[in-house]
Amino acid sequence: MRIFLTGGTGYIGAAVLDAFVRAGHHVDALVRNSEKAGQAQARGATPVLGDASDPKTYADAAAAADGVVLTAYEYSPRGVQVDATTLDTVLASPRGPGRFLIYTSGVWVLGPAPSAVDETAALRPIELVSWRPAHEARVLDAATAGWRPIVIRPGVVYGGTRGMVGDLLKDASNSLIRVIGAGDNHWPLVYDRDLADLYVRVATNRDASGVYHANDEGDETVNQIVAALSEHAKTQPSVRHVPLPEAKQKMGPYAEALALDQIVRSPRARALGWNPSLHSVAGNAARLFEEWRRRG
Template identity: 40%
Template sequence: MKVLVLGGTGYLGSAIVSALHQSGHDAVVASRNPRAGDRFADLGDPASLAATVTPDIDAVVHAAAADADWDVQADGVRALLHALPGRPLVYTSGVWVLGATSEPVDETAEVRPIALVSGRPAIERLVLDGGGVVIRPGVLHGGGRGLVELLDGRYVGAATTTWPMVHVDDAARLFVTALERAKPGTLLHAVAEPGIRVVDLATARGGSAKPWANASTDLGSAFAEALALSQVVTAPAARALGWEPCERSALANAVAPAGPVR
């Protein structure tokens, strides 16, 4: 299978490219700053997205982080779906669309998005109604990158906050599994550990945990709200497809980060 990966040079995108290669597929990278051999794609320009979907492309993975507004992002997804009749689109969302959870929630839960991802449920619906697949990764870790590295021994919000976690390489393998096995209109959670206390992550990373008192000022209020979001999220639909996370736990990576993502 020849798969176009939008955002294929990013944290998750580069892991997806590696996972595709390891599974015997051909990955074509598209980004706003293409390297030699890559294709150009700008999420703020829907026409450029459609232009990347040449007849030789069998599927598209949308793993690009966007700074365009939600309406433009939605137009981009429409352009991709229009360019992909009969071929799958796998769209990267995230568990933050679920909002705070007091009990474990799975793929059937209602969405209650926080401000940072307010427009994402509408895009999820576009993808699902168009026969695509939506994957919601938990908080990514691994490769010496991710939000645990950003915290650097601090935490935002309550000391009881928990994050649903997944190693970036495990998440990437779910994208391959989805391309190979998921039916059109499937929603999947890429979550290996349903709820890990952020205080424990901060302690493991920095030797002690301290509140990030100025997080809203330092990071912006919307991002600080996301870091303070407490969730417990499960992934039964992904497990039913045969996805089995096998990488190091979030706490193990916080204690001794592994090498960089390939």
Template identity: 35%
Template structure:
């Protein structure tokens, strides 16, 4: 399949790119500059240098493809506006073609919950609330084999939010402890980056129109468990210290609101509908095998 991929130099997107190439797909990766073009070419993809807000370029690239996986986001205050324009142009080019379009949101959009599924109502934090109407527009696009993947907290390959945990403050004294994000009793739904990359490809190849999948492994440790494991890896003997919610919000802002959510999800729908079978080490196993850079 000729696949247009956005975000192919990112943490998840780079892994998706590798898996697409392994599966024999012909990939064109949308990138912003020549340096990023070199990165995707080195992995076996063609590069198309364009901006997500360039409607004419986006529509042309989509028209030349058999399917699209959209993972790119500016990651700043322009994200909502850029995403609105990019998705509108992609859907315009895909309308009534029956081609596949895999879009990205995230499990945070459901808010806190002890048994989150695809049918759990949306209760997104302010950081990600803008994603909800765009995802609904994707799922209801006429004549498009659209699907939406909502990854959980992604880890693996030394990337992801575990580095934010490892960069937490240390308490003073001869036996310093690693400060947690919030009280530590909140759960994080998790998924290995290689497992979620395979979910994107299964959605591209097999998902029916209007599908929605939580990319969650079913492993939902508490932030305390995660931070204790990171503390052990950092040589702090597993010592941790809770952080008042007000301090977390002051330190991390809107991102902190999302990280304070208490979420547990299984990802069962993707297993049943697509045959997805996450098999990589759990987040705690991954931490135990990872060497984090010590910070203070």
């Protein structure tokens, strides 16, 4: 199967690229420069040099693929518009029989969820991702045009050096961890390689469509994660709890995401046979520290 992938050198995208290559699929990966082209090629992909904001640089590659997997997001003032442009470009390409589109969203569109919620829950997005439900809807509506549309909502991704858990690993190694709020909030978590496995599963299952949550259902609080990482750090770090209003002044709307309390379930993913190999950050702290050092 031929896959067109955006974000193939990013945190989620690199894991997804690896998973598709391991499964024997051809991956055309959109990259911005020669350095990233080398990174994608080293992982087994064919680089497509271009920019998501410039459709002519990748429209043909997207049109030639059996399926399109969107994992990229540009964290800049133009990020939302670039995301919309990518959807415009992909959805304008030919819709052959069985052609699929996988769009990466996230659990933050659910908003606060102190009680367990699944894929049927109403959306109450936090400010940082207030635009995402509209983009999800565009993808899902593409079913009427002949696409097999899929929206994946990853939890907080862990593994390696990047992401929110990667930041905690770095902070623990630097002997000072800052926790936004009281730390009793739950983060719905997912190991990067387990998440990537779900992308391959939905791509290769012709009956898979709609929304899929992806998290390990460990229901760990930030305090539990921090305590475990502190225990495995080389030196015991100090932990400072930063009130949310203070954090918002310094970090903007991202602070709300860090303090969000969510208990999320992924029944539709599990119905496909998806079963995460890791179910806990706290229970795998030593392993994650080793990965962080090795991949850093």
